[in-house]
Amino acid sequence: DAGVTQSPTHLIKTRGQQVTLRCSPKSGHDTVSWYQQALGQGPQFIFQYYEEEERQRGNFPDRFSGHQFPNYSSELNVNALLLGDSALYLCASSLRSHSGNSPLHFGNGTRLTVT
Amino acid sequence: AQTVTQSQPEMSVQEAETVTLSCTYDTSESDYYLFWYKQPPSRQMILVIRQEAYKQQNATENRFSVNFQKAAKSFSLKISDSQLGDAAMYFCAYRRGGETSGSRLTFGEGTQLTVNP
Numbered sequence: 001d002a003g004v005t006q007s008p009t010h011l012i013k014t015r016g017q018q019v020t021l022r023c024s025p026k027s028g029h030d031t032v033s034w035y036q037q038a039l040g041q042g043p044q045f046i047f048q049y050y051e052e053e054e055r056q057r058g059n060f061p062d063r064f065s066g067h068q069f070p071n072y073s074s075e076l077n078v079n080a081l082l083l084g085d086s087a088l089y090l091c092a093s094s095l096r097s098h099s100g101n102s103p104l105h106f107g108n109g110t111r112l113t114v115t
Numbered sequence: 116a117q118t119v120t121q122s123q124p125e126m127s128v129q130e131a132e133t134v135t136l137s138c139t140y141d142t143s144e145s146d147y148y149l150f151w152y153k154q155p156p157s158r159q160m161i162l163v164i165r166q167e168a169y170k171q172q173n174a175t176e177n178r179f180s181v182n183f184q185k186a187a188k189s190f191s192l193k194i195s196d197s198q199l200g201d202a203a204m205y206f207c208a209y210r211r212g213g214e215t216s217g218s219r220l221t222f223g224e225g226t227q228l229t230v231n232p
Contacts, residue, residue, distance in 0.1 A: 106160035
C-alpha cells in the first residue's frame with residue numbers, strides 16, 4: 001500500500017520563475033492539503049483540496065495556487081518565485097470525515113531552493 | 116486564531132531514560148484534537164500520538180504517552196525507555212474538530228530531541 005508520494009524530491013529555481021510540485025495521496029484518501037515548512041520552523045498550512053476544489057486556505061498570497069485531479073492527485077503551483085519561498089513543501093492526504101478526526105498522512109516533501 | 120507553543124527548542128536524553136516534551140496551545144474551541152508528530156531526517160511527518168479534547172483519559176501508544184491538561188491548555192509528550200531511533204524533531208499540532216476543520220493543522224515550532232548512547 002503506497003503512502004503519499006511527492007515529486008520531485010529537490011528543485012532549484014531562480015527568482016521570478018514558476019514551479020509545479022506534485023502529490024499522489026495514499027490509496028483510499030480523497031483530500032489533499034499542502035504545507036510550507038521553512039528551515040527550523042513548523043509547517044504552515046497553505047490550502048486543502050477536496051472534490052477538485054480548494055476548500056480552505058491559509059495566509060498565503062495568490063501566487064500560490066493548486067489543483068486536484070479526478071484521481072485525487074494534486075499539484076501546487078507557485079508563480080513569481082521569491083527567495084523567501086525556499087522551503088520544504090509537504091503534502092498530506094486524508095479521508096474526509098464529518099468529525100474531522102481522519103488522521104493525516106504526510107509525504108517526504110519537496111525541497112525547493114530559490115536562488 | 117489558534118496558536119501552539121513549544122518552549123523547548125532542544126532536548127536531550129540518555130538512551131533508556133525518560134524525557135518529557137512540553138506544548139501549550141490557545142483556542143476558544145471546545146471540540147478539537149491534539150497531536151504529536153515526529154520528523155526524522157527523512158523529512159516525513161510521522162504521527163506519534165493523538166488526543167481528543169473530549170476524552171479525559173490521557174492517550175498512550177507503547178512507550179509514548181501524553182499529559183493532557185485541558186484547563187491549563189497543556190499537552191506534553193512523555194517518551195519512556197528512549198531509543199536511538201527516537202532522535203528527531205517533534206512537533207505538537209492542533210486541529211479544530213468538525214467536518215469544516217478539514218485537514219488544517221496548526222503546528223508548534225518544534226523540539227529537536229537528541230538521544231545519547
